[in-house]
Amino acid sequence: MAGVYWMLDFRGAPSDRKKQTYSQAFAIYAFTEYHQAAGGRLGLALARELFRLVESKTRDTIRGGYLDACAADWGALTDMRLGAEDMNAPKTMNTHLHVLEAYTTLHASLGRTRSCGRRSSTRSRPSATASSTRRPTTSVCSSTSSGARCPTRFPMDTTSRAAGCCSRPRSSSDPIGLVGWNR
Numbered sequence: 001m002a003g004v005y006w007m008l009d010f011r012g013a014p015s016d017r018k019k020q021t022y023s024q025a026f027a028i029y030a031f032t033e034y035h036q037a038a039g040g041r042l043g044l045a046l047a048r049e050l051f052r053l054v055e056s057k058t059r060d061t062i063r064g065g066y067l068d069a070c071a072a073d074w075g076a077l078t079d080m081r082l083g084a085e086d087m088n089a090p091k092t093m094n095t096h097l098h099v100l101e102a103y104t105t106l107h108a109s110l111g112r113t114r115s116c117g118r119r120s121s122t123r124s125r126p127s128a129t130a131s132s133t134r135r136p137t138t139s140v141c142s143s144t145s146s147g148a149r150c151p152t153r154f155p156m157d158t159t160s161r162a163a164g165c166c167s168r169p170r171s172s173s174d175p176i177g178l179v180g181w182n183r
Contacts, residue, residue, distance in 0.1 A: 001049045003057075003074075006082065017072035020082055021058045022095045024050055028102035032109045047106050054099070060091070068095045 005014040006023040028050045035043030057074040058066045067090055069080040081088045 001046065001053065003050065003053055014072075018077065018080075019057070019070045019072060019074060020095075021054060021066050021068055021070075022082055022098055024054050024058070025095070025098040025102040028054070029098075029105050032102070032105045036109055044109060047109075051103070051106060065091045066095060066099055068092055 003019045004023050004027045005017065006020045007015040009015050028047045031043045031047035031050065033043075035041075035047065054066065057070060060067060067080070068082075069077050071077050079088055080090060086092075
């Protein structure tokens with residue numbers, strides 16, 4: 001996959017050939033949500049492929065963050081705006097917000113033990129000692145509205161364990177059921 005375009009004409013041809021990081025993020029998000037809804041491997045494979053593309057083509061390895069846009073061949077651009085009313089800047093908060101949203105959804109879909117493909121930082125992390133006790137960081141939902149066991153995993157530090165993750169209200173505008181859910 002060579003990435004996605006932001007806008008197509010009525011024939012399906014790109015109206016603007018820029019590769020907006022914003023649109024790549026929305027595609028990652030969409031493919032991940034498709035995978036979560038329909039199962040199978042295609043949606044997740046496409047999301048991971050776009051993830052690797054965003055990481056290799058738009059990530060600023062020197063100053064951090066992600067460039068807003070690249071040319072059709074992933075080369076440099078002078079005009080990175082999504083639209084005429086947008087600020088022409090190499091990096092914007094809006095793009096970063098949507099990259100974070102897409103990556104968070106992808107990470108949740110992959111689970112805590114699997115990787116998107118990005119190497120972790122080399123920062124040292126505290127190691128567990130023999131005398132320390134480690135408690136699990138996730139738990140499995142033990143109750144559902146139907147009484148069946150649900151395999152959904154969630155952080156232990158939320159109150160969702162007592163309520164059961166499947167008892168949270170869900171709707172098409174709130175697919176993970178956070179609206180109206182008291183933590």
